[in-house]
Amino acid sequence: MLNLILFGPPGAGKGTQSEKIIAKYNLIHLSTGDLLRSEIQAGSALGLRAKTLMDKGILVPDEVVIGMIDNKLREHHDAAGFIFDGFPRTVTQAEALDALLATYQESISVMIALVVDDQELLTRLLNRGKTSGRPDDQNETLISKRIQEYNLKTTPVADYYDAQGKFIAVKGIGEIESIFEEITDTISQLTQA
Template identity: 85%
Template structure:
């Protein structure tokens, strides 16, 4: 089973590349944001717990998110693999994910990180903001804060998987198809 973490700051091209990865390798896309919305909409116990917390402006605890991921793993036992998007964001979450996967005799195959410099990220997000309607893609100060948050909180996760020999950095600037070719090479080498 192929279990991939697609990593990178906002605007690095994760959404674009994840569609291509999913199509080529027939993976199940696990986006924590989508999972939360889906569980809330379905009215599950975890979804109701998450909604209560979110309505209070409180971040959903790791154990709730891990529980939602566990539900998806159970639901798709015969899948070719999973692509994790937006998770893990902290080393504690990475450890919890590794423990969960180990309970299924699985592990993360590779973490692919798209590297894009801050100036390029800012330009991409401002450009996306013109068409996406997302207010967080239209405010330079907010974009800078999101990039800084990513750099400070999620870099240790990359280090965590680097120590396991599962981390591959790929230049996220260039032609979409050539970047995808490099990602495919990293996946197949894993």
């Protein structure tokens, strides 16, 4: 089973590349935002708990998110693999994810990080803001804060997987197809090993 974390700051191209990866490898996309919305819509116990917290402006605790991921793993036990999007964002979440996967005799295969310099991210997000309608992509100060937040909080997660020999950095600047080719080369090396 191929279990992949696609990592990178806002504007790195994760959405574009994850769609291509999902299509090529027939992976199940696990986006924590999507999971939260679908569990709330389904009215599940975890969804109701998450909604109560979110309505109070409280972040959904890791154990709730892990529970939702566990539901998806059970639901798709025969999947070719999973691509994790937006999770883990902290070392604590990475440890919880590893523990959960271990209960299924699985593990993260690789974390692929799209590396893009801050100035390029700023340019991309401002351009995306012209068409996306997202206010957080239209404010340069807010974008800089998001990038800084990513750099501060998620770098330890990359270090965590690097210590396991599961971290690969891919240059996220260039043609979409060239970046995708580098990602698939990385995945091919894993699956042949």
